[in-house]
Amino acid sequence: MIETQVHSRNIVAWAADKPEVVVLSGDLTGSTEIAAFKAAYPDRFFSLGMAEQNMLSWAGGMAREGFVPYLHTFSVFLVRRPYDQVAMSVAYPNLPVKLVGFLPGIMTPGGVSHQAIEDISLMRGLPNMTVLEVGDAADVESVLDVAHGVNGPVYIRMLRGALPRLFDSPMELDRIRHLADGEEVTLFSSGICTEEAIRARQALEAAGVTVTHRHVSTHKPFTDPAIADAIRAAKTLVVTVENHNIIGGLGTEVAERMAEIGAGVPLLRIGIPDTFAHGASAAYLMDKYDLTARRIVERIAATLGLEVPIPSDIGNTDVTIDVGAEQLEAL
């Protein structure tokens, strides 16, 4: 099923019994699904305006006094613009400041100024920083618990608007999600790419290429033993698919693990190929950067030297799950 306003609803319910949680907004309250929180808890919502450097350091000050600030703005304005403030006012002192960044990668028609294509790379490089990314409604509903459980700074690559529900369980810190097991190819995907990767996997399997598929929701730490197991499962190829520059994100994380364990298979990194992007629709940009199911299959097939038939409606295959109201409540 496809759902909307998941974060908006979730954070209001989630924060009800957490008086230490405050929200700081950088003039993007509606755009980051935090207007309902503002209405529900006006004494815990603070506008810091279009002044992100101050907002990051201010949050550090509040965290030193026992509050847990959840900063809401677009990813670029939490990472690229105030990077030194993140490093010195938040990450170095290891403060519980949670950065909730929206519009990851090419999930915005806003163009290059709004596209966070190197945020995982930059945040991963900061000591003390935990880096999370959501890929579906279940991830969104559980990411706040994961972030809150970390006694230190956390960067969340968040999604808004219409979201698929792909999983029936909460995400866990430093634990990859198991989607499928196969012998030929191991596929790691994250964020919005996992829905497409599931479709791609189905086409590959129909053509006889068996796939081990894992969804990554924790970019750092990246120490789940199941990562190495999944790499070792691949006979011919490891593939990463990410809505991020192929430098510094998921592709690099997996490459590092492969090198550490001495994996003897090639790695195919699918993602934004070390280029800035431009303003256009998500469908257009995902096709351009090989992030649709069709493109993922084509890239893998070409690498393997195989002909893989691709159903004409591959992009419309429903891969979401319907967990029902009762289980939804429990999630």
Add this chain to the structure above:
Amino acid sequence: MTTHPGAIDVRGDWTDTANDVARRIRARVLELTILKDGCYLSQALSSADVLATLYTRILRLAPLDGPLPSEPFTGVPGTPNRSPSGGRFHGAHFPDGDRFLISPAHYAVAIYAALEAVGRLEPGALESFNTDGSTLEMIGAEHSPGFELTTGSFGQALSQSAGIAFARRLRGETGRTAVFLSDGELEEGQTWEGVQAAAFYRLDSLMLFVDVNGQQVDGFTKDVMNVEPIDFRFAAFGWDVRVVDGHDVVAIAEAVEAKVADGRPLVVLAYTDSARGMPYLNANKPHLHYVRAKTDADREAFEQALAELKGILA
């Protein structure tokens, strides 16, 4: 507060005490400049009176049982054996007490000397200044005596301090939050984001003390990147502005005592001389960011100035 030999009893006549502490700061940092063959001396010379007034007259800090030792550096935050906060030299926090947060980390040696002079840092601890493994680093961080924040990247301390003052107010605390700043930091854009936000949230528990010594690494501030008129700028942002002679301890204290709770944060612009107490350095202005004796004449003059500063103390 218990005293120890060499420490000032801060309960005496406060202006004599403050002036003595200021002279001790200057003498100690000059002594280290000679001993270590270089130091951030001019910063101590310009700010000594402001720091002395803060520590002896203005700030309500919890007393210590005695001067604290400076433990060696053990680890950064986020590691199991992290060094404790340098804020412990300012005593335990209490709701109606003051907090003192230091922005220009290059002034660390002046802070250490001030803490020693008021009996909060163990005598002799300064011998480890700028040696490997010491928390008395040349550019301090939050493990260094007197430092609660990591602020060597300029412009961030005011925002952090405003966040602290804001959080304290949300918790119902009535104590003030004082921040010490250098004038060069007024060139940083973030400073004005913080000034704007503090005024917007009517943080009149926030007090900002700026050492306006008018110089920075490359030369006079007016030639490198002008920040004047500082008073008009703060006033235009909605702050309560006081301009004082930064070497007049009475004027500095009165600027604070005249403050009423009217929603406006307070800024005290302390205009200072970076060669105060050591006029020999006037010849080198504005290049006093890091001072060391380079010639025999310098060395002789430095020893002479130190003898004079110590003579005043005797």
